[in-house]
Amino acid sequence: MNKNTLALVLMVFGIVGCATTYDEDYIYEQYRSLMDEPKPKQVNLEELRLAKLQRKKDKCIEYGFKDNSDGMGFCLIELDKLEALKIANKNQETALQKQQDDAERQRISEAWIRFGNAMSNLGGANLESVNRTSMHILSSSYISGLNRICVYTLGGQKATHTISSGSICPATMKF
Numbered sequence: 001m002n003k004n005t006l007a008l009v010l011m012v013f014g015i016v017g018c019a020t021t022y023d024e025d026y027i028y029e030q031y032r033s034l035m036d037e038p039k040p041k042q043v044n045l046e047e048l049r050l051a052k053l054q055r056k057k058d059k060c061i062e063y064g065f066k067d068n069s070d071g072m073g074f075c076l077i078e079l080d081k082l083e084a085l086k087i088a089n090k091n092q093e094t095a096l097q098k099q100q101d102d103a104e105r106q107r108i109s110e111a112w113i114r115f116g117n118a119m120s121n122l123g124g125a126n127l128e129s130v131n132r133t134s135m136h137i138l139s140s141s142y143i144s145g146l147n148r149i150c151v152y153t154l155g156g157q158k159a160t161h162t163i164s165s166g167s168i169c170p171a172t173m174k175f
Contacts, residue, residue: 060072060076135172137152137172138173146165148163150169159173161173
C-alpha cells in the first residue's frame with residue numbers, strides 16, 4: 001500500500017471512530033440529563049388556594065365587578081355558594097346511582113334465590129308449596145255421580161278439582 005491509501009484508510013477509520021464516540025457520548029449525555037432532572041416540585045396548598053381565588057376574581061371581573069370592592073366580595077361569596085351546590089349535587093347524584101345499583105343487585109340476588117328455591121323444591125322436598133302456587137294444566141276429566149272430576153298435572157304431580165257434572169273443566173287451574 002502506498003502512503004496515500006494508508007492515510008485514506010486511517011482517515012476513514014478515524015471518522016468512523018469519532019462517529020461512534022459521538023453517538024456513545026450523545027447517549028451518555030441524554031442519560032445523565034434524565035437522571036439529573038429535578039424532581040417535580042411538591043404541591044403547595046397555599047399556592048393552589050391563591051390560584052383558585054384568582055380564577056374566581058377573574059370571573060367576577062368578567063362580570064364587571066371592581067377589585068377590592070363590596071361587589072367583588074359578594075361575587076366571590078356567590079361563586080363559593082355555586083361551587084358548594086355543584087359539589088352537593090354531584091354527591092347526591094353519586095349516592096342516588098349507588099342506591100340504584102344496590103337495588104338492582106338486590107333484585108338480581110332475590111331472583112337467583114327464588115330460582116334456587118324453586119329448583120330445590122322440584123326435587124320433591126316441598127312439592128306441595130310449589131303445586132299450590134303454580135298453574136296446573138288439565139289432563140283429563142270424568143263424571144262421578146253428580147260431579148265432574150277435573151284432573152290437572154304439573155311436573156308429574158296430579159291434582160283434582162270437583163265441579164258440577166254439567167260444567168266444563170277450566171284448561172288451567174292454580175292449586
